[in-house]
Amino acid sequence: MQSRRPGACAVTENLTLGINHKTMPQKSGTTRKSRKTQHVAKGGVIQPSSQVLLLNPDQWEEFILASARQRYLPGDSHYAVVKRLGGAGDGGRDIEARYGQALVRDGWDLYQAKHYRHGLTQKDAFPEMAKFFKQLALKTYPRPKFYYFCCPRAVGNELHNTMASGAAAFKAKFIDAWKSEHIGMKGRAAELTQEVQATIDDFDFDRFIECPVHDLLAWHALDKPAHHALFGIVPERGEDAPMPAQPAGHESVYVNELLRAYTEDNTSPVGLTDLPGSKYEEHFDSHRQIFYCAEGLQRFSRDIYPNEPEFERLLEMVHAGIRPTVAQLRLKTGIDRVDAAVEKTSTLQVQESRLSPQLRGGDLPGTCHHLANDGRFKWVK
Numbered sequence: 001m002q003s004r005r006p007g008a009c010a011v012t013e014n015l016t017l018g019i020n021h022k023t024m025p026q027k028s029g030t031t032r033k034s035r036k037t038q039h040v041a042k043g044g045v046i047q048p049s050s051q052v053l054l055l056n057p058d059q060w061e062e063f064i065l066a067s068a069r070q071r072y073l074p075g076d077s078h079y080a081v082v083k084r085l086g087g088a089g090d091g092g093r094d095i096e097a098r099y100g101q102a103l104v105r106d107g108w109d110l111y112q113a114k115h116y117r118h119g120l121t122q123k124d125a126f127p128e129m130a131k132f133f134k135q136l137a138l139k140t141y142p143r144p145k146f147y148y149f150c151c152p153r154a155v156g157n158e159l160h161n162t163m164a165s166g167a168a169a170f171k172a173k174f175i176d177a178w179k180s181e182h183i184g185m186k187g188r189a190a191e192l193t194q195e196v197q198a199t200i201d202d203f204d205f206d207r208f209i210e211c212p213v214h215d216l217l218a219w220h221a222l223d224k225p226a227h228h229a230l231f232g233i234v235p236e237r238g239e240d241a242p243m244p245a246q247p248a249g250h251e252s253v254y255v256n257e258l259l260r261a262y263t264e265d266n267t268s269p270v271g272l273t274d275l276p277g278s279k280y281e282e283h284f285d286s287h288r289q290i291f292y293c294a295e296g297l298q299r300f301s302r303d304i305y306p307n308e309p310e311f312e313r314l315l316e317m318v319h320a321g322i323r324p325t326v327a328q329l330r331l332k333t334g335i336d337r338v339d340a341a342v343e344k345t346s347t348l349q350v351q352e353s354r355l356s357p358q359l360r361g362g363d364l365p366g367t368c369h370h371l372a373n374d375g376r377f378k379w380v381k
Helices: 008-017 048-054 057-070 122-137 157-164 167-180 194-201 213-220 224-231 249-266 281-304 310-326 334-345 363-373
Strands: 038-041 081-084 095-098 108-113 146-150 208-210 233-236
Touching (some): 108 122, 224 233, 249 281, 310 334
Antiparallel strands (some): 038 233, 081 095
């Protein structure tokens, strides 16, 4: 078969079959607004902000790691390297997030994960800060740009007030607590060496920031499949858009394939204006209807998995499943082939598709016409 430019075939056939000359008589349609696709929690599932309270410390660190990887930085960029270091020898840094490949001064952020049954207190934070400054003095790692406290129950009121009092007051209170061995610093005064003191003096305490749970959840939600799997959130498909009374431009290929099948059966050209009142009218309308069922599934897929070709993967499954049927030699006409293809879709098993739980009655039959629209099936040989 001679190849032609995309669209050239459709234009030639349209002129032959009448789709560009006139449109079908107008049919009344509906103007009712459709219910939009949304995300809902599975039955019995609690909100993510409550679920994070149930995570164990390891799971909490993994959650922060995944969130930091998705976080958008100024300029719509991401961290170049995000690594979990929690555990023995971490030097007081659970998550290391670098702006570039190298670990350099002010070129990374430190995320400190603290999963307690209470809000983070000064007694919790000050010993961690002391460990951090000792490691900076030892040059275990360079100074970070920011140090984030990550706590599922947030920073407690007392620590919040201390941090909100300003960097100078916060620093003074911390140094006083270390020197006088109170607020969680008992027995640690000797650790405040001249080198450590110099490191503290060089550090702006505005770099200590609380990382709210809602920010972590918002970043984590940018990876929709992982977020939904972790928190039991499932997509709920809204109502499909109604089928327009007249075929739209993006329907032209599969519509012409149907018209070619009718022309073959009729032995004379059948165009859109010939369909009303003919034996082909109901067949045509029903196949446009299932095309729009699959169109609704495609829009749902685009909304839920915007960066993943889930609908195209489903089309691949359908194509592989019905191609042997369409190729059967016993099928003599284009109408036979399109009807056999649509009937075959009712027996296909597509559970491997992530769209499978959201399938509706006309979806798989309608994919036959999406495949025809892509030029992968021609009903008339």
